Amino acid sequence: MAERTPRQKAWASHGLKEVGRAVLRRFNSEIRPHLPKCNGTSRSTGEPCRNLAVPGKQKCRWHGGAVPSGDDWHKMQYPAATSKDWQRKLNEKLKRAERNRRRRERRLEKMSPEARAKHQEWQRTHKPGAKAERQRRRADRKAAEEFKVLAEQPERIASPELAALQAQAAYLEAERDRYRALAQAERQPTTGAFD
Numbered sequence: 170m171a172e173r174t175p176r177q178k179a180w181a182s183h184g185l186k187e188v189g190r191a192v193l194r195r196f197n198s199e200i201r202p203h204l205p206k207c208n209g210t211s212r213s214t215g216e217p218c219r220n221l222a223v224p225g226k227q228k229c230r231w232h233g234g235a236v237p238s239g240d241d242w243h244k245m246q247y248p249a250a251t252s253k254d255w256q257r258k259l260n261e262k263l264k265r266a267e268r269n270r271r272r273r274e275r276r277l278e279k280m281s282p283e284a285r286a287k288h289q290e291w292q293r294t295h296k297p298g299a300k301a302e303r304q305r306r307r308a309d310r311k312a313a314e315e316f317k318v319l320a321e322q323p324e325r326i327a328s329p330e331l332a333a334l335q336a337q338a339a340y341l342e343a344e345r346d347r348y349r350a351l352a353q354a355e356r357q358p359t360t361g362a363f364d
């Protein structure tokens with residue numbers, strides 16, 4: 170085992186391990202029960218997630234609590250100009266973004282054509298944007314899908330009410346055609362004056 174650092178020695182010799190355990194025990198028994206929990210569901214067990222929610226969010230970080238929120242959640246946030254070492258932070262951020270971009274590219278290259286098509290379709294239908302905008306698009310998609318289902322299977326959704334309405338519509342259309350024909354006949358002179 171490597172030589173212990175002075176810090177590790179102090180930690181062991183002053184009983185700090187026990188102090189740390191006691192603090193954690195107290196936190197778990199007295200404070201944790203009062204903190205907001207994640208409202209997500211565990212995918213493996215189907216049980217509610219019991220992790221602490223990220224402060225100000227309703228989810229733990231494993232269930233999306235760390236995803237930025239607000240209308241600009243999908244845009245890169247730059248360090249504040251008032252930050253002491255904004256230059257270093259900015260450089261790191263840009264470097265990370267570039268690395269992630271290259272990773273995405275490599276992943277796309279490795280995909281099979283079908284998987285890539287599926288991925289691109291998902292990207293096309295899941296454009297990032299402000300919450301209201303995404304909700305509107307989702308509602309539009311849902312309405313379009315419902316309409317498609319209705320248009321494709323008219324006889325399967327024939328409820329008694331719909332059948333009655335369709336019968337009435339057919340009757341009205343027939344009546345309209347009959348009156349039109351009558352009106353047409355009336356307008357046409359049976360014998361022209363200059364025939």
Ligand SMILES: [Zn+2]
Nearest residue numbers: 207218229232
């Ligand atoms: Zn969770």
